[in-house]
Amino acid sequence: xxxxxxxxxxxxxxxxxxxxxxxxxxxxxxxxxxxxxxxxxxxxxxxxxxxxxxxxxxxxxxxxxxxxxxxxxxxxxxxxxxxxxxxxxxxxxxxxxxxxxxxxxxxxxxxxxxxxxxxxxxxxxxxxxxxxxxxxxx
Numbered sequence: 001x002x003x004x005x006x007x008x009x010x011x012x013x014x015x016x017x018x019x020x021x022x023x024x025x026x027x028x029x030x031x032x033x034x035x036x037x038x039x040x041x042x043x044x045x046x047x048x049x050x051x052x053x054x055x056x057x058x059x060x061x062x063x064x065x066x067x068x069x070x071x072x073x074x075x076x077x078x079x080x081x082x083x084x085x086x087x088x089x090x091x092x093x094x095x096x097x098x099x100x101x102x103x104x105x106x107x108x109x110x111x112x113x114x115x116x117x118x119x120x121x122x123x124x125x126x127x128x129x130x131x132x133x134x135x136x137x138x
Contacts, residue, residue, distance in 0.1 A: 040063035041063065043095055044068060047076055047077065049086065056090065062089070062090060065091065067093070067117075068097060070120075092121060094121060096135045098113065114132060
């Protein structure tokens with residue numbers, strides 16, 4: 001199979017669909033045309049994130065930290081005032097206000113867990129929160 005050489009700059013007008021023996025193949029790539037990525041994902045915003053982010057920063061690693069706005073500031077969890085500086089350069093994502101199991105909630109409670117968590121985290125950090133991971137992996 002012949003591969004098209006990737007351009008040095010991304011041109012959105014260029015199609016990412018290639019024609020090969022009458023088959024259409026779509027190739028998904030990460031920034032800088034990389035084919036693979038390693039991701040790190042950590043939940044709950046516990047105090048251990050302080051050391052973990054320090055290690056990530058030392059080695060130039062990035063992670064997603066799924067926080068529960070309802071536990072921020074409680075014992076064993078990170079403080080609201082440190083969220084911006086602690087997670088600078090890292091992604092912050094929703095994880096539910098109170099870390100409740102979504103399959104045990106009605107739809108209005110599920111919506112509240114996500115919607116209010118996002119709003120609270122955005123207020124605490126001044127950032128747009130895009131990611132979300134359900135508590136207990138459901």
